[in-house]
Amino acid sequence: xxxxxxxxxxxxxxxxxxxxxxxEDGHVVEARCxxxxxxxxxxxxxxxxPYDALVITPRICGICSTAHLYAAVLALExxxxxxxxxxxxxxxxxxxxxxxxxxxLRQTFLFFTPDFCHERYVASSVRDAVVExxxxxxxxxxxxxxxxxxxxxxxxxxxxxxxxHSSHMVPGGVTAKATIRHIVDSQSLVTEVTRxxxxxxxxxxxxxxxxxxxxxALEAWLAAYPATALALxxxxxxxAGLHNMGFGASHLLAFGAFPLPEPGxxxxxxxxxxxxxxxxxxxxxxxxxxNEHIRYSWFRPxxxxxxxxxxxxxxxxxxxxxxxSWAKAPRYGSEVMQTGPLADLVIDGDPLIVDLYRQHxxxxxxxxxxxxxxxxxxxRFLRQTLDRLATRLNEPHIIPVSPATKHxxxxxxxxxxxxGALGHWVSIRDGVFDRxxxxxPTSWNASPxxxxxxxxxxxxxxxxxxxxxxxxxxxxxxxxxxxxxxxxCTVHFLEPGGGIRNRIQLGV
Amino acid sequence: MRxxxxxxxxxxxxxxxxxxxDNPPLEQLIDEGLELLWHPSLxxxxxxxxxxxxxxxxxxxxxxxxxxxEGSLITAPRNTGLWDPLGDRSKKEVIAELAExxxxxxxxxxxxxxxxxxxxxPNPADCTGMQFDKITPGGLLPAHWRSRSSLPVINLTxxxxxxxxxxxxxxxxxxxxxxxLDPWQRPTAFFATTVHQGCTxxxxxxxxxxxxxxxxxxxxxxxxxxxxxLTLAPCNQExxxxxxxxxxxxxxxxxxxxxxxxxxxxxxxxxxIGHIPLRLPLGVQRAHYIAxxxxxxxxxxxxxxxxxxxx
Numbered sequence: 001x002x003x004x005x006x007x008x009x010x011x012x013x014x015x016x017x018x019x020x021x022x023x024e025d026g027h028v029v030e031a032r033c034x035x036x037x038x039x040x041x042x043x044x045x046x047x048x049x050p051y052d053a054l055v056i057t058p059r060i061c062g063i064c065s066t067a068h069l070y071a072a073v074l075a076l077e078x079x080x081x082x083x084x085x086x087x088x089x090x091x092x093x094x095x096x097x098x099x100x101x102x103x104x105l106r107q108t109f110l111f112f113t114p115d116f117c118h119e120r121y122v123a124s125s126v127r128d129a130v131v132e133x134x135x136x137x138x139x140x141x142x143x144x145x146x147x148x149x150x151x152x153x154x155x156x157x158x159x160x161x162x163x164x165h166s167s168h169m170v171p172g173g174v175t176a177k178a179t180i181r182h183i184v185d186s187q188s189l190v191t192e193v194t195r196x197x198x199x200x201x202x203x204x205x206x207x208x209x210x211x212x213x214x215x216x217a218l219e220a221w222l223a224a225y226p227a228t229a230l231a232l233x234x235x236x237x238x239x240a241g242l243h244n245m246g247f248g249a250s251h252l253l254a255f256g257a258f259p260l261p262e263p264g265x266x267x268x269x270x271x272x273x274x275x276x277x278x279x280x281x282x283x284x285x286x287x288x289x290x291n292e293h294i295r296y297s298w299f300r301p302x303x304x305x306x307x308x309x310x311x312x313x314x315x316x317x318x319x320x321x322x323x324x325s326w327a328k329a330p331r332y333g334s335e336v337m338q339t340g341p342l343a344d345l346v347i348d349g350d351p352l353i354v355d356l357y358r359q360h361x362x363x364x365x366x367x368x369x370x371x372x373x374x375x376x377x378x379x380r381f382l383r384q385t386l387d388r389l390a391t392r393l394n395e396p397h398i399i400p401v402s403p404a405t406k407h408x409x410x411x412x413x414x415x416x417x418x419x420g421a422l423g424h425w426v427s428i429r430d431g432v433f434d435r436x437x438x439x440x441p442t443s444w445n446a447s448p449x450x451x452x453x454x455x456x457x458x459x460x461x462x463x464x465x466x467x468x469x470x471x472x473x474x475x476x477x478x479x480x481x482x483x484x485x486x487x488x489c490t491v492h493f494l495e496p497g498g499g500i501r502n503r504i505q506l507g508v
Numbered sequence: 509m510r511x512x513x514x515x516x517x518x519x520x521x522x523x524x525x526x527x528x529x530d531n532p533p534l535e536q537l538i539d540e541g542l543e544l545l546w547h548p549s550l551x552x553x554x555x556x557x558x559x560x561x562x563x564x565x566x567x568x569x570x571x572x573x574x575x576x577x578e579g580s581l582i583t584a585p586r587n588t589g590l591w592d593p594l595g596d597r598s599k600k601e602v603i604a605e606l607a608e609x610x611x612x613x614x615x616x617x618x619x620x621x622x623x624x625x626x627x628x629x630p631n632p633a634d635c636t637g638m639q640f641d642k643i644t645p646g647g648l649l650p651a652h653w654r655s656r657s658s659l660p661v662i663n664l665t666x667x668x669x670x671x672x673x674x675x676x677x678x679x680x681x682x683x684x685x686x687x688x689l690d691p692w693q694r695p696t697a698f699f700a701t702t703v704h705q706g707c708t709x710x711x712x713x714x715x716x717x718x719x720x721x722x723x724x725x726x727x728x729x730x731x732x733x734x735x736x737x738l739t740l741a742p743c744n745q746e747x748x749x750x751x752x753x754x755x756x757x758x759x760x761x762x763x764x765x766x767x768x769x770x771x772x773x774x775x776x777x778x779x780x781i782g783h784i785p786l787r788l789p790l791g792v793q794r795a796h797y798i799a800x801x802x803x804x805x806x807x808x809x810x811x812x813x814x815x816x817x818x819x
Contacts, residue, residue, distance in 0.1 A: 044625070051774065149527065
């Protein structure tokens, strides 16, 4: 059987994607994802005043701008040794939680589930119900997601002024306190969205859902509420075989979601940071082990990997070489890592997701289920955060930062964004940035090969996928969308150079 | 009406803004007959289909009513535009071709209109706007260019564009309502008012109660870089996400609807001559402004001096 090379475009992700995959005997045997649309944010930051990062870097990404703002302010506070007051941390956390809920809802029901309306699935037993729910602009779930994703994001507007692209997090705190009016409005919005999630996605209360501890309990839950969006997604995904495909890197990475300003009960974060190196033991995160390779990227070559404090971003576009991406290849030590909601919940030890991960590994189905599960946790955390703010209305939301504090130095801001581990590493000299390095979650997941030639997580997750129809490789779309790609953060995908046989351009 | 949406060098923020529009919401426009020939985040058709649509438009087999461009036009390397490709071609080439066929061309966001953030120094990807290059007329398309309906590119500036500006302009087109443009080719329905107008810190500004540090209740114009009094946009008239605005939440206006956004100087600092900002509110004379501000401070009531009013 000859090898066939397909060039695949992908839409309904943040940005556009093209993959190059090699097919043999109806299965993917090799995959490359190559990153594009070089916009040069790290270069734009050089020579700018430190606070400008709070305006420029959120514009890296339209769907997770609050996460970039949060990472930027943490990097500046780390550089200058500033600890913001508790209320500021709560307001920042609430902003990022609301943004993530918005993104998880839109990714799932605007970008991921429309594929289940494809004519290939006409024989599914839930065909009619799936189309009635998920068809764009007609299905009830699509329309309601448009509405309720708008509602939850109003919380960011209440706290930050607008969404997308505000700059309310500044060194020392936030620019405005959460007034009692804003808190009550935000609580009402969480209540409204939670009620909708319970009625239309889950079928019953959040508390009962979050109390599920294993795969059997999940089965029973889905059987009890078969008409919900969750049950339809589950059935449609299984019919498409998504529980049996999309397995990628076995090492999981989480930077920790939402630091708790008053740590308690052994917790410093709402969702813990850590590393899960392919077995049950979760290890502490050691940021010093992070490094980026550019052997297959269009940047000025250097050997091996560089820690972002020593990193450089000098474009060297060579489309005719064996280099194929604008994305760098981040590694933890020498390991390829997978990051995102699945990693967050496995590392934090959510019993249901840990049980399913043991049974099913990181299938496309489980990645998508973990995203919805995390969204429901965030609804609970967001409500609790607002309730805490309501008990401490008169505490400060910002502390003064003296000019002498803003000295030269370097620092890092690491956190869990919607799509996983996000880091900003900065260096300030003579009062302006002389280095600014960003590693986004999609950089980890969409990584090209590293100096040792080891493929990235997405590239691995496509290997072995059976394609029912190579002219319409729908399966690849499912798998890649299950990673919630944010290409604008990192990459668009560009045509790789050289050696392409039987090239066919397609779309999924 | 048929709409085609292309993302060039973009963060996707204007698409997310479109999804946040609530007056009117996108789904209502669709119900009214807006047909999305293609939108990168919303179409279920594959990108393969996009190529067919583009070819169909070029061959005059498909009529195109509204072309929306989001993102900066990337021209690197060496004016080929290949740092932002669509298949074998550059996006800028495809966009210029589509513009010729469209009845209306909308530049959504300051990036598409003027180059925006990506064109900030050192402009690593050689970005420009659709019909302006920052403040200079002529971008991807020359200054004299007109669409099939005899209009220039309609610039809906902002970073991102205000959600309801996008949806309302689409409603204008769908319902056959007139669109009057200002000299920067922006609809005057939205860009004839300053961000300052409607700001809940206005009373502080009126009596010259100016904050020096972020996080306070006062006005942000004199010290903290706020561009509200010299930026045209409806942010405090039609609130963001129906709730709020940046200046109300203590975030300076960075002038993101202006052709030169982002400014090159420190974005959180106001350059001043003496104690008065270098850049004054739109159309104001310096001598008059100094006299007014000196008097205003004298007249300030205690409740403002002590910042009792929550913005």
